[in-house]
Amino acid sequence: MNKIDELAQAFTYLAELLEIKGEVRFKVNAYERAAELIRAIGDEIFEKDNVKELRQFPGIGEGIAKKILEFKETGTISKLEELKTEVPIALISLLQVPNLGPKRAKLIYEELGVQNIDELREAAETGKLAELRGLGPKAEQNILEGIDHIENISGRMLLHKAYEIQRDICSLMSEALPGLLINPAGSLRRMKETIGDIDLLVGCENSRLVMETFLSLPITRRVIAKGDTKSSIMTAAGLQVDLRVVKPEQYGAALQYFTGSQAHNIRVREIARKSGLKVNEYGVFTVKDNRCIAAEDEAGVYAALDMAFPKPEMRENQGEIEAAIEDRLPALLELADIKGDLHSHSDWSDGRDDLEGMRAAAEARGYRYLAITDHAMKLKIAGGLERERLIEQVHAIRELNARGDSPVVLLTGSELNIDNDGDVDYDEELLSLLDVTIASIHGGLRQPREKITKRIIKAIRNPDVKIIGHPTGRLIGQRAPYDIDLRAIMRAAAETGTALELNSFPDRLDLKDENLRQARDLGAKVSLGTDSHRSNQLEFMFYGVAMARRAWLEIDDVLNTMGLDGLLEWLWAGRKKA
């Protein structure tokens, strides 16, 4: 775990231990917000070295600023260490059990001495939980099911998986109830990279009928909760799906309410309160006489608060509220702005489809160009192209382009390997044949921070390298990012005019949203590529664009929104062309 995550986690622990201890809600909230904020800001936080600078960030006051400085100095926070002697840190693990919160965790610890999940299970199975005041057999059963859930389910689901499931459920519901007004809400609508559960929102007068239909879907394994307006089910795959029903004339307010994020909504409601208004899932109301002034239209909810409409992907309380108030929200990148894909593989290396198949798929997407960036020779395992094969491929691509039977121009290219010394596979002469030169790390992933950072920066300074592929190497939920000085890499990329990739393959999404925003702020260009190994994977661009939108990127921040001529000019700037 890197320093930023450690610091953020220290504040999360502070919040959770205080919560178990029974500290006032607001103090706990402040620490939780601090943890969130630190994760969003990233390494920049360690570049500040006094209280005053740290307090510039809204949500960081004197107390938290001092704790950040203490952590930077000593690697720990004394208040946290103190707290650990009062409340066993292991108790925090109990909080991840659904249906078990801080109050009951404290009770269970104090009455039964339970400190971890194994002990919790034993207490539940022997009926001891049901004997505690405020709990009963049902609560005990729910906690047992909660334990089963976290032990069987490996955390959160990748966005693209959840998105597909959502699409399936919505179409099943629409089949049963034609014309139904139904949409995803929650983190799925915000397009977070991973999804904990799926939130769906329906606008319909007949909520009973909607609920019946939903609860009898074939995907339902267990009904968790069912009420007049809200139900939850567990699917066989262990995914929770929540469905809310509101009246059609309240749909906009409900969509706003259930899209979140929680931090965004809290800010919105605070702002409403200051104007004598109240916001809930049924509309915007005056506090004085409870008169509804907006509800049907989501943008109308924001308008009632004198705010511009922030797109769902932005709603993380990362400055979008202020921007909406001041009417300076960015014009986010759209999928339609993407003129082509800059990272794809064909059957010349480890892809499945041939050049024509890839080109046809690009044409179907309305692209102007597609870069064929098969693996370079040092990556033998992926069928990396030897010199002669690469030359052959360049000729094949040129021939295909010369036929003039497609609006899509294939760009020659390669996904080069950054070796241990920071050099790439081919010599200058061969590179002078390639339009698109991506350089990626494929080996030595666990080297020390200085070493990998140095390798990448050397590649960035190579005039023949125009794009750094999957810059952090993370695989969501499987492999941590390389230990690198990302900000130094971003600065070097900005300085040399090298693009950083937003690899849009679903389990990569690399750079991730907050890093993309940092890259843009530091002046680096972003290149969207799907890393497709099959022609149908070009559709992953959808998820890359979603990440770009979460990072507030606009057209000019992204390389492949350029037309073909502009792009080629950019790609060949400062390079020798054969």
Added chain:
DNA sequence: GCCGTTTTCGGCCCGACTGTTTTCAGTCG
């Protein structure tokens, strides 16, 4: 703990559902 053209003190978002309660606390999002 944070924050301030209504406050340097006194506020701090909102509601549904469940299970255990005879009117509400705990949990969740």
